[in-house]
Amino acid sequence: MDFTDLLYKIFLKDGGWLTILNGLWVTVQISALSLLLGTVFGSLLCFFRLGKIKPLKVAAQVYISIIRGSPVLMLLMLLFYGVFARQGLSPIVVAVITFSMHTAAHVAELLRSALMALDKGQVEAARTLGFSKWQAFKLVTFPQLVRIAKPVYQSTVVNLIQWTSVVGYVTITDLTRVINNIASRTMQPMITIIGGMIIYLALSYLVYGIFHWTDRRRTQ
Amino acid sequence: MRVKILLAILCTACLFMTGCGSDSNSDNKDPDSQATIIKLGMITHLNASEKQMEEYLFKVQERSHAKVINHVPVFFDNLNLMQLGIESGKVDVISTYKSVAEYLIANNNKYELVHDDWIKGLADNFCFAVHEDDDALKTDLNKVIKDMEADGSLDKLVKDYIKNVDNGQAPPKVDIPKFDGADKIVVGVTGDLPPLDLILPDNSPAGFNTALLAEIAKRLNRNVEVVQIDSGARAAALVADQIDVIFWAIVPAGDFLDKNIDKPDGIALSEPYFQDEIAHIKLKN
Numbered sequence: 217m218d219f220t221d222l223l224y225k226i227f228l229k230d231g232g233w234l235t236i237l238n239g240l241w242v243t244v245q246i247s248a249l250s251l252l253l254g255t256v257f258g259s260l261l262c263f264f265r266l267g268k269i270k271p272l273k274v275a276a277q278v279y280i281s282i283i284r285g286s287p288v289l290m291l292l293m294l295l296f297y298g299v300f301a302r303q304g305l306s307p308i309v310v311a312v313i314t315f316s317m318h319t320a321a322h323v324a325e326l327l328r329s330a331l332m333a334l335d336k337g338q339v340e341a342a343r344t345l346g347f348s349k350w351q352a353f354k355l356v357t358f359p360q361l362v363r364i365a366k367p368v369y370q371s372t373v374v375n376l377i378q379w380t381s382v383v384g385y386v387t388i389t390d391l392t393r394v395i396n397n398i399a400s401r402t403m404q405p406m407i408t409i410i411g412g413m414i415i416y417l418a419l420s421y422l423v424y425g426i427f428h429w430t431d432r433r434r435t436q
Numbered sequence: 437m438r439v440k441i442l443l444a445i446l447c448t449a450c451l452f453m454t455g456c457g458s459d460s461n462s463d464n465k466d467p468d469s470q471a472t473i474i475k476l477g478m479i480t481h482l483n484a485s486e487k488q489m490e491e492y493l494f495k496v497q498e499r500s501h502a503k504v505i506n507h508v509p510v511f512f513d514n515l516n517l518m519q520l521g522i523e524s525g526k527v528d529v530i531s532t533y534k535s536v537a538e539y540l541i542a543n544n545n546k547y548e549l550v551h552d553d554w555i556k557g558l559a560d561n562f563c564f565a566v567h568e569d570d571d572a573l574k575t576d577l578n579k580v581i582k583d584m585e586a587d588g589s590l591d592k593l594v595k596d597y598i599k600n601v602d603n604g605q606a607p608p609k610v611d612i613p614k615f616d617g618a619d620k621i622v623v624g625v626t627g628d629l630p631p632l633d634l635i636l637p638d639n640s641p642a643g644f645n646t647a648l649l650a651e652i653a654k655r656l657n658r659n660v661e662v663v664q665i666d667s668g669a670r671a672a673a674l675v676a677d678q679i680d681v682i683f684w685a686i687v688p689a690g691d692f693l694d695k696n697i698d699k700p701d702g703i704a705l706s707e708p709y710f711q712d713e714i715a716h717i718k719l720k721n
Contacts, residue, residue: 229637230637231637231638232637233637233639235637235639269503269630271654293669293672296676296678297584297669297672297678298674298676301675301676301677301678358605363695375458379512384664384666384669385665385666385668385669386665386666386669387624387663387664387673387679389639389663389664393664393666394516396516396627396628397627397628397634397635397639398637399516400514400515400516400627400628400629400630400634400635401627401630401634401635401636401637402543403539403540403543403544403630404517404521404544405516405517405520406519406520406523407585409520417654420480
């Protein structure tokens with residue numbers, strides 16, 4: 217069997233490519249939902265972490281240290297086979313909760329570091345000029361926060377896509393699971409894994425491309 | 437001064453790393469057996485370390501009066517990883533089942549069987565694992581296995597889904613019957629041990645185990661839902677009641693090895709429904 221035939225057998229034969237696309241769609245769904253919820257929750261955490269209410273500040277600190285220090289696979293298994301084992305939640309819902317929690321901890325820290333990098337004098341100047349707190353945040357802090365946080369946020373998105381590759385442990389058939397299935401069926405793990413890596417790379421570069429495109433739009 | 441101290445620490449660390457200690461694999465063995473060391477890829481056993489498996493292999497070779505060669509087991513989570521292990525030179529030989537080895541060799545011509553006399557007669561039994569409190573399900577499964585053995589349908593499944601499958605082709609697709617309003621059994625499969633357990637290109641589970649599930653559904657008048665799960669999470673899923681049944685392999689020959697070598701706490705095993713010989717494979721020269 218020559219190499220082209222082998223590639224055909226592994227990735228295309230009997231509609232195998234459709235199953236790969238389905239797996240990719242599951243990966244994208246989990247990643248996108250987790251990113252959305254994780255960003256909202258992470259912003260709240262950052263707000264609490266930098267706020268003046270002591271119990272919330274401590275709670276946010278503790279949450280961030282525990283979650284950032286735990287492997288995401290352990291957290292996923294703990295939630296699916298422990299905390300939510302009897303709740304009847306679907307595996308995808310538990311996966312989205314897990315990755316949202318994990319992303320939130322990272323987003324909270326990246327927002328905090330971006331806020332700390334800002335020049336406080338600019339906000340004070342805006343306030344002196346008569347801007348309300350909200351106006352100072354919206355017109356002075358937020359645009360700079362986005363600019364500073366964006367490169368790290370972009371890495372967080374790509375990391376999140378890669379973290380989701382462990383969902384096979386909770387009965388979800390995502391892209392990694394599909395790739396593993398193909399490798400097992402065809403007994404060609406090396407070529408199949410390289411194919412899977414190329415798809416993940418393409419997804420990552422799509423994310424980089426979207427960020428790059430938004431940067432270019434902003435500068436035009 | 438600080439540079440000298442740092443250098444001294446580095447030199448000491450290098451000395452430790454380059455090996456002042458003894459080789460952990462060299463104790464209590466016939467010196468002849470040390471001449472050749474074969475690294476043997478195996479599926480991870482839950483209740484035995486690689487060291488215990490090494491001793492077991494040593495005793496099996498002694499018993500068979502074969503020339504004892506030091507096999508050093510290296511555990512992997514699944515067959516895919518074992519293949520990557522042998523292709524990257526991490527192991528020399530991989531241990532699997534005869535049916536799986538034949539499927540692998542038919543699909544990947546880089547491999548060949550190792551003809552070792554001492555592994556002849558070694559075999560694993562395949563059975564179902566259920567939650568240890570689920571006596572009713574275990575009894576039902578045992579009854580179906582006995583009935584299928586008695587009426588020859590188990591042998592027929594072995595022929596249709598293992599022995600008569602065309603050289604390296606995926607076994608036929610399996611349709612699991614559905615019964616309106618019937619109770620459901622959720623079964624976890626790994627899909628990583630063809631032709632016993634695999635996932636077809638359309639993402640449907642197939643292979644001998646799935647065909648057996650279809651027959652069980654028919655005989656118990658119950659719906660069977662097959663979910664795919666990573667092999668490392670099967671026991672956790674069963675103990676947490678996320679699934680009702682998983683497929684398991686047990687070691688039948690009990691002279692040197694505990695029969696529960698691969699059995700986690702909290703699960704009960706059914707009667708065996710299939711036995712397959714151990715086969716070793718290696719890369720062709």
